[in-house]
Amino acid sequence: MSASYAVELVSVTKRFGEVVAVRDMTLRIPDGEFFSLLGPSGCGKTTTLRMIGGFEMPSRGEIFIGGEPQGYRPPYQRPVNTVFQSYALFPHMTVYENVAFGLEMRGVSREDIRRRVAEALDMVRLAGMERRRPSQLSGGQQQRVALARALINRPKVLLLDEPLGALDLKLRKAMQLELKQLQHRVGITFVYVTHDQEEALTMSDRIAVMNHGLVLQVGTAEEIYEHPNCRFVADFIGETNFLHGTIAGRRQGALEVTLDVGGTVLAQAGQDIGRGQPVTLAVRPERVRLSPGLPGGEVNALSGTVEDVVYTGVATTYWVALGQGERLMVRQQNEQIGAGPVAERGEKVTVSWPVDAASVFAQASEAQAQAAPEAGA
Amino acid sequence: MIETLRRRPGLQAALLIFPAASFLVVFFLMPLFIVVAYSFLERGKYGGVVWSFTLENLQRAVDPLYFNTFLRSARIAGLTTVICLLIGYPLAYLIATQSDRRRNFLLLALMIPFWSNFLVRTYAWLTLLRTNTGLINVTLMGLGLIREPLPLFGNDFAIILGLVYGWLPDMVLPLYAALSRLDPSLLEAASDLYAPGRRVFTRVVWPLTLPGVAAGSILVFIPSLGAFITPALLGGGKSLMIGNVINNQFLAAHDWPFGSALSTIMIGLMLLATLAYFRLVRRRG
Secondary structure (H helix, E strand, O other): OOOOEEEEEEEEEEEEOOEEEEEEEEEEEEOOOEEEEEOOOOOOHHHHHHHHHOOOOOOEEEEEEOOEEOOOOOHHHOOEEEEOOOOOOOOOOOHHHHHHHHHHHOOOOHHHHHHHHHHHHHHOOOOOOOOOOHHHOOHHHHHHHHHHHHHOOOOOEEEEEOOOOOOOHHHHHHHHHHHHHHHHHHOOEEEEEEOOHHHHHHHOOEEEEEEOOEEEEEEOHHHHHHOOOOHHHHHHOOOOEEEEEEEEEEEOOEEEEEEOOOOEEEEOOOOOOOOOOEEEEEEOHHHOEEEEOOOOOOOOEEEEEEEEEEEOOOEEEEEEEEEOOEEEEEEEEOOOOOOOOOOOOOOEEEEEOOHHHEEEEEHHHHHHHHHHHHHHO | OHHHHHHOHHHHHHHHHHHHHHHHHHHHHHHHHHHHHHOOEEEOEOEOEEEEEOOHHHHHHOOHHHHHHHHHHHHHHHHHHHHHHHHHHHHHHHHHOOOHHHHHHHHHHHHHHHHOOHHHHHHHHHHHHOOOOOHHHHHHHHOOOOOOOOOOOOOHHHHHHHHHHHHHHHHHHHHHHHHHHOOHHHHHHHHHOOOOHHHHHHHHHHHHHHHHHHHHHHHHHHHHHOOOHHHHHHOOOOOOOHHHHHHHHHHOOOOHHHHHHHHHHHHHHHHHHHHHHHHHHHHHO
């Protein structure tokens, strides 16, 4: 159990009666990392955070913080602090008293408390608000008080449970950047729970994607976006087209897939999949190129008919029917003013993408991954 | 008609409040006024009053003989309140932290004693506590555990026991309301910020439930201060409270002005106690 990990979970399982909230989870979060737990509601991300904080105890497995096993230590004995979803500011105390609470409980001298509260409020740009009550602050200000109240204790790890969920979009975007910068400045490990994939991609050094109590993939934003390891991750992070097909063989170090809609494409092999296996192919809409007319023999090119064109400002989205009910979403950046759409509704077009733009998942393993947790839930 | 009401919300409010207001004016404010007015009049020969102004009744009421009864009653009511709080707070906490179904069951259980008459219930205590024939003493002596009967009856102990029994639910209900409104994440936040359980209570739970504590305390203290059935039955005619003295002035001594004077002073004391309590709570809360 190396001490260079701020948090380490080893085979942690959490059951609530019959329900398995977290299943055999092993995670290592290095010192100073901004780490996100990302997944839909009920995936076990908040339970994981609460176990690190000591609000829930693991049914099995062990949690290490700074290399030390936590066992059944209560929250007040753990070197972590939490920013709660609803902020949980003490309504009967002033901003000053809220921020000072942790230091006071640890018996820090009055002068030191005064100095450190001033520093902490400065850090979150709330100097001068000491005498206010939480009810007299805006949502964004309350959020920053919650941050100051946690960070003033200089925890080994800061736990954040969807802290931006209650803010409006503009403020949320601003706070994302601010949080990221703050984390750089204080150098404390952040473990951040969110269901918002964009938020996770924006802020995190690494992300763990969870579903049904399982960690499906851990990686940098780029890794999980460009190389999702299963259909769920590809679907949950960003937008993706799924096409169904069968492995036809190998060519030039890539997998050759015969699509159900007809045509053969090449794709990077993430895993070894045997010939004849049914697979799902995932392609990001912005990686697909759209050109008028019929395919001229290039690699990974299919023909289709434009069904719909939607202009969204930065980009234009085309829906292309490939036949047999399969549709492909294509997103083209609008780089020049007045360029107009590449194709009109009803037009025959060619769609194509580079070999490394598509991920292939065996359908069987996917079925397993989704069936296993459901059996337990 | 309806249009007029829509245009004049003030009139609408006046109409809504009229039944309650007129009831209170006739049956509460008028009698209260009469009681206060009687305090300054002379007694009639066979009850009633003579319409001539005097301060004699109020002077007599603060005479040590009666004023000590006031103090004694206040002490008994205060003790009753403290004991109700000590028993009621953990009970309310327990109820507030149960699942919805068990919560409703426990609240129902708390109310069940109210289904029978207060006088009957107090008589039931009498049969339990009585010195020589009470069930508790008879049993304990029968078992040979004690030789002399325990002094369970005809004293302050019996009165306080009866009052606590009678008013405990009035303490528990507002406490329960305050505790169930408490956001559990505040307790977690305190615990996260290095507060052990004891300090989570003193710094977060207690201050945030003070309004409930105040409401419960007032609801127990005031009826306890004015109690007369409980001290009359369980005090055994020896241990009296101010409620009994007032009762006697009206029904036995036929001295309505003096009874009124005692009542007026008691109302004043209650008002002061209530104001003081609210002040305390507002400052802390």
